[in-house]
Amino acid sequence: MSKLLEISDLKITFESGFGKVDAVRGVNLAMDMGDAIAVVGASGSGKTVLGRSLLGLVDAPGIVRGSIKFGGTEIVGKPEKDLRDIRGLGIGMVFQDALDGLNPVYSIGSQLSEIFMVRLGMSHSASKARAIEIMEQVGIRRAAERYHNYPHQFSGGMRQRICIAMAIGMKPKILIADEPTTALDVTVQAGILRLIKTLQSETGMGLIFVTHDLAVARMVSTRIVVMYAGQIVEEGPTEEVFRFPKHPYTKALLAAHPARVRSWRDLEPIPEAFVTDASSGGEAPGHSSPSIVVTN
Amino acid sequence: MTNVELNKVAPLLDVHSLRKTFGGRGGKPGSIVAVDDISFSLQPGECLAVVGESGSGKSTLARTLLRLVEADSGAVLYQGKDLLTLTHAEMQRQRRFLQMVFQDPYASLHPRRNVAQLISEPWEVHPGVVEKSARRERIEALLAEVNLPKHFISYYPNQMSGGQRQRVAIARALALEPKILILDEPVSALDVSVQAQVIKVLMSLQERRGLAYIFISHDLPLVRLVAHKVAVMNRGQFVEAGSTEEIFNNPQHEYTKSLLASSPSAGEFETH
Numbered sequence: 202m203s204k205l206l207e208i209s210d211l212k213i214t215f216e217s218g219f220g221k222v223d224a225v226r227g228v229n230l231a232m233d234m235g236d237a238i239a240v241v242g243a244s245g246s247g248k249t250v251l252g253r254s255l256l257g258l259v260d261a262p263g264i265v266r267g268s269i270k271f272g273g274t275e276i277v278g279k280p281e282k283d284l285r286d287i288r289g290l291g292i293g294m295v296f297q298d299a300l301d302g303l304n305p306v307y308s309i310g311s312q313l314s315e316i317f318m319v320r321l322g323m324s325h326s327a328s329k330a331r332a333i334e335i336m337e338q339v340g341i342r343r344a345a346e347r348y349h350n351y352p353h354q355f356s357g358g359m360r361q362r363i364c365i366a367m368a369i370g371m372k373p374k375i376l377i378a379d380e381p382t383t384a385l386d387v388t389v390q391a392g393i394l395r396l397i398k399t400l401q402s403e404t405g406m407g408l409i410f411v412t413h414d415l416a417v418a419r420m421v422s423t424r425i426v427v428m429y430a431g432q433i434v435e436e437g438p439t440e441e442v443f444r445f446p447k448h449p450y451t452k453a454l455l456a457a458h459p460a461r462v463r464s465w466r467d468l469e470p471i472p473e474a475f476v477t478d479a480s481s482g483g484e485a486p487g488h489s490s491p492s493i494v495v496t497n
Numbered sequence: 498m499t500n501v502e503l504n505k506v507a508p509l510l511d512v513h514s515l516r517k518t519f520g521g522r523g524g525k526p527g528s529i530v531a532v533d534d535i536s537f538s539l540q541p542g543e544c545l546a547v548v549g550e551s552g553s554g555k556s557t558l559a560r561t562l563l564r565l566v567e568a569d570s571g572a573v574l575y576q577g578k579d580l581l582t583l584t585h586a587e588m589q590r591q592r593r594f595l596q597m598v599f600q601d602p603y604a605s606l607h608p609r610r611n612v613a614q615l616i617s618e619p620w621e622v623h624p625g626v627v628e629k630s631a632r633r634e635r636i637e638a639l640l641a642e643v644n645l646p647k648h649f650i651s652y653y654p655n656q657m658s659g660g661q662r663q664r665v666a667i668a669r670a671l672a673l674e675p676k677i678l679i680l681d682e683p684v685s686a687l688d689v690s691v692q693a694q695v696i697k698v699l700m701s702l703q704e705r706r707g708l709a710y711i712f713i714s715h716d717l718p719l720v721r722l723v724a725h726k727v728a729v730m731n732r733g734q735f736v737e738a739g740s741t742e743e744i745f746n747n748p749q750h751e752y753t754k755s756l757l758a759s760s761p762s763a764g765e766f767e768t769h
Contacts, residue, residue, distance in 0.1 A: 243688045243690045243691070244659070244688055357551075386550040386551050386715050387550075387715050387716070387717065387756065387759050387760050387761070388550055388756060388759040390759070391758075391759035391760075391761065392759075394761070413688045413689055413690065414689045414761070415689065416689075416718075416761045419761075420761050453690070454689075454690050456693075457689070457690050457691075457692070457694075458689055458693075459689075459692065459693070459696070459716070459718045459719040459721075459722055460718035462722065463722075464722060465696055465697060465700045465722045465723050466700075468693040468696060468697055468722070469693065470691075470693040470694030470697055471690045471691060471693065475690075
C-alpha cells in the first residue's frame with residue numbers, strides 16, 4: 202500500500218539576478234496517518250520551503266523537481282486548479298504569523314464559516330454551527346459570542362488557535378505547522394503545543410511540525426528530521442536523536458541549547474561554519490561545493 | 498562572585514516605588530498601570546533577570562529607567578543620584594552609563610551604515626569619551642570583545658547573520674563605557690542555535706568588565722543560566738523576586754509556578 206505522503210529526491214531551486222540558490226537538495230521523507238514529524242533546522246536550512254512545497258506553494262522563481270506523492274497522487278507539476286482539492290482538504294497548514302492568515306476586516310466567524318460553505322458546500326446555518334463547534338474545540342471560550350469578533354479583538358495566542366481551527370476544520374489528513382509558536386510567549390506556546398497534540402491524537406492526522414527549537418520539537422514529535430543546508434542530515438525516533446545524536450550538526454545544535462546545560466560556560470556556540478543565515482553562506486564540513494546563498 | 502561579596506558594595510542602581518501609567522491627560526496619571534510600585538537594587542557585576550509575558554510591563558520598566566518614557570513617581574538612584582529629577586542635559590550625560598540592547602538587530606542597526614559608523618555613532622553624541630584619533634583602534638578592540646574579526650569593520654548589516662548583528666549592537670552599547678546594560682530580549686529574535694554565542698559574549702563581558710545587567714526575557718531556561726537574581730513581573734508588578742536558585746527550585750507565587758510549568762524544556766530536557 203502506498204504511504205500517505207512520500208517525498209522522493211525533492212529539489213527546490215530559486216534563480217534570481219544574484220545567482221542560483223539550492224534551497225532543498227534531494228530530500229526523501231515518508232509518513233503515514235498518525236505520524237508526528239518535527240523538521241528541525243536553522244534559518245536558511247530549507248525547512249519552510251519544504252513545508253510549502255507540499256501544498257504547491259513555492260512561487261516563481263522557485264523551481265520544484267523530484268516527487269511528492271500525497272495518497273499516491275503526484276503534487277509536483279500539478280496544475281493550480283487540481284491543487285485546490287489537496288490544499289486544505291488533504292493537507293492543512295498553519296503559519297508562523299497568525300495575523301497573516303486572517304483578514305482584518307471580516308469577523309472571525311464569517312472567515313471560518315466561509316470555508317465550510319465554499320469548500321465543503323455546507324449551508325449557511327450549518328457552517329455557522331460548525332464554526333462555533335470548531336472554535337470550542339480549539340479552546341476559545343464563549344465561542345458563540347466571539348463568533349462576531351474581529352481578529353484585532355483576539356490575542357496572539359487566540360488568533361493562532363483560530364488559524365488552527367481553519368486548518369483542521371476541513372479534517373485534513375496532514376497538518377503542516379510552520380513555527381506556529383515562535384511569535385508567542387512561553388505560557389501561550391505551551392497551550393498551543395498541547396492543543397496541536399490533542400487534536401492530532403483525536404483526529405489521527407499526520408503532523409509535520411517545522412521549528413528551530415529542539416525543545417519544542419521534542420514536545421510534539423515522535424520522529425525528528427534535522428535539516429541542514431537543504432538536506433536531511435539526521436532522522437530518527439525523537440528520543441533516540443536526543444540521546445544518541447549521530448551527525449555533527451545535530452550534536453552542535455544540542456550542545457548550543459540553553460536547556461541542556463547548567464551554566465552559560467557550558468554552552469557550546471554552534472561553529473560559525475554551520476551558520477547559514479549569513480550572506481557568506483555555509484556548508485556542513487565534509488560536503489563539497491557550498492551553493493547556499495541566503496540573504497534576508 | 499558570591500552574593501555576600503556583592504552586598505558589601507553600595508548599590509549601583511537603586512529603584513524605589515517606580516510607577517508609570519498610560520492614558521492620563523495633561524501630565525496626570527492614567528488608568529492603565531504599566532509599572533506598578535517597582536523597587537529593586539542592582540550591584541556591579543550582577544545580572545537581574547526580569548521575566549514575564551508580553552504586556553506584563555517589562556519593556557516599559559526598562560524604558561522608564563532610561564527616561565525614554567517619563568515615570569509618574571518613584572526614584573531611580575544611579576550611584577546615589579536620582580535620574581528622574583535631572584534636567585534633560587544632565588540626563589543625557591548620565592545616559593552613557595546606562596545603555597540598552599534591543600531585541601531585534603535587524604531593526605536596531607541602520608541598514609546603510611557600516612560597522613565602523615554604527616559603533617562610532619554614540620561618540621557623536623558624547624564626543625569626549627574617545628578621542629577622534631583613537632576611534633578606529635577602539636572599534637577594533639570592541640569587535641574583539643564581542644568575538645568578531647577585524648575585517649567586519651567595513652561590513653553592512655545585510656552582510657552579517659543575526660547573531661553577528663546582535664554582537665555589533667552589543668559592541669555599540671559598550672562604546673560609551675557603560676556601567677549598566679539593559680538587555681531587552683537580546684536573543685529572542687535569534688535561532689536557538691545562534692543564541693549560545695551571543696549569550697557567551699554577554700556573560701564573558703560581564704565578568705571582564707564588572708557590568709551590571711538587567712536581562713529582560715521570557716525564556717526561562719536561558720534565565721536560569723545567566724541570572725543571579727530573578728524578578729517575575731505580572732501586570733506591572735514584581736509578584737516574586739529572589740535568587741535564581743530560589744525562584745527555580747522553590748517558586749512561591751502561582752504565576753511563577755505557571756511560567757515554570759509552561760516552559761517547554763524545564764525539567765524534561767536535561768541530559769544529566
